[in-house]
Amino acid sequence: MRILVIEDDQETAAYLVKALSEAGHVADHASDGDEGYAMASHENYDVLVVDRMLPKRDGLSVISELREEENRTPVLILSALGQVDDRVKGLRSGGDDYLAKPYAFSELLARIEVLARRNTPNEAETRYRVADLELDRLARTVTRGGETILLQPREFRLLEYLMKNAGTVVTRTMLLENVWDYHFDPQTNVIDVHMSRLRGKIDKNFEKQLLHTVRGAGYVIRDDG
């Protein structure tokens, strides 16, 4: 997919462009707010990665102007400010996700990939399916190979989020944010325990494993075929 990185720090930008290319994406770079705005409004990108503090025009105003022009490209805001209210401000100006610096690239990549899926029809589907695992969002039921799997409400939401983004790596932080609505970092990896429970319910008695741990990044649910 095509990604525009609007970031004034040359080294960070060069690293991001290179790393994104290596992950199989096409990344462009703009080094200030004006240039970024011009590129974003003329070209067709799948995701914009916008630094909050930019020369000439700050990131939030770039985003709100794009939104005023009905430009719906998903935006990930990067910021050195990680406070809850900064996040709220960022999302209010039209950003779709917010990542505080310092961050791990795996986290950034996972978020970009999930953001890019927002424009796919998957969002509106009422049924998710990965191999023989099926999740019905309306009936709130999960079956695998026709067998019903009983899940706790939270486990259901966890699986729902994973399946919505099937094939895409989601990080622990993303799970905490989207399933628990927590934007902090618990000191212990509580998520891992929840994941191993979920795995126990959906994968344990089946030969084909669907829920995978991606080391140093997070989790992914996919049909390896």
Added chain:
Amino acid sequence: MAKGSPAGKAGGRLRLLRTTAFKLAAVYLAVFTIFAAFLIFYIAKNTTQLLTTQLAEAVDQETRELARQYEVGGLSRVARIIDRHSRQPGASLYLVTDPNGDIIVGNVAAVPPEVLARPDSDLHPIPYRRLEEDTSADHVALVRVFALPGGFRLLVGRDIGERQRFVAIIRQALILTVGLMVVLGLASWLFVSRRVLKRIDSISATSRQIMTGDLSGRLEVTGTGDEFDRLALSLNTMLARIEALMIGLKQVSDNIAHDLKTPLTRMRNRVEAALAHPDDGGREALVTTLEDADQLIRTFNALLMIARTEAGSSGLAFGEIDGSAVVADVVELYEPLAEDAGVSLSADLPDEPVMLYGNRELLSQALANLVDNAVKHAGEVVEDAHVTIELTRVKEGVELSVADNGPGIPEADRPRVIERFVRLDESRTRPGFGLGLALVAAVTKLHHGELRLEDAAPGLRAVLALPNERALTDDAKSSEAKDQAAAAVSGGGKGA
């Protein structure tokens, strides 16, 4: 020295003139002088009028009486009466003249002839001389001239020297009062401004001393409870806060240096080794390094979070939240972890929602940290480890407690564990970066609450005492700030 002192004195005088006390004194002086002058003029005017009326009445009465006597007994009778009256002390003035203007009888030496020419006119003041007394002195009298039949003139008058003396007394009183006021005003201004300047100078001197780096200095509080004491108290509170922050900052930087250097060095060494032998487990080294780097980022994020919470970012969304829901969510998050660690995690919640005023995110994180700690420590007790969360409504607000039956914390160590990076486990082999309780303390403080560490016998009970929403109204906030400040001052004193 001898040269410098007059200049210094002049400077001092100039400084005195520039003080607020001087300006105030000048304004008060002007106002009171005007007021006193008005009062005195008012009294003088009215009293003079009263005296004049009385004089006029007396003169009129005597004139009428003499005129009546004249009708009864003629000129000789009038002359006799005048003669008799004249001998009495403090007598009126009398004068009877013939048509030619010559004096027939009377006790007045000379009056201006034009006075006698206009009979029956109003009372008017004239200069005169008495006959029988010291004739050289000029007196002033209020007289009325009455025309008797046959061209005779009768003059009756009263000396108004008394009235004039009274006016003089009043005038003198005015001058004295104003003079005294000026003197007293100047004196009190001098006294007040010197005292004020002395206090201000002392405050400035202490401030300068503090600015040079001695943060333990405090402004003098005299104990009189005046505005300077109040100022000094609030400045001292501020200083205590600054000192606490500075100490905190220093501790953090020391601890960062100490705590982050180790993993950084470890990472560096691993990368170096991997570079030297790229084929020998190079990938494994990179993965571990990545994990270490992530851990460092998490530590930094936790530190930033604490710093921001402590700074009390005002933009944070505070609102009515259900404490029970916060607890239930955190319990739900940690339940599997606790179970895996062989710890039974239970929550004792009231049936109805416990509404409290705060930030869900921060309180959740604080609670998560406490539960995390409790599960870790209680997990060390092999059998029957349990962690209990309680949410109770008390008179002052809401108390949220997390108790475990682990080894607990010795009483002497309890204040210390709240500090950043402090772990009682000196070997630092257990997971966690020692930031948990520091964040809990910061969150509690932001909610105007109190974090207590108690003995759960066995184990540790951490209590978050959060005040009622009502207690968070502005004045309560300020009084609480004062309490905190007082505590900080006493704490700071101990520290220093």
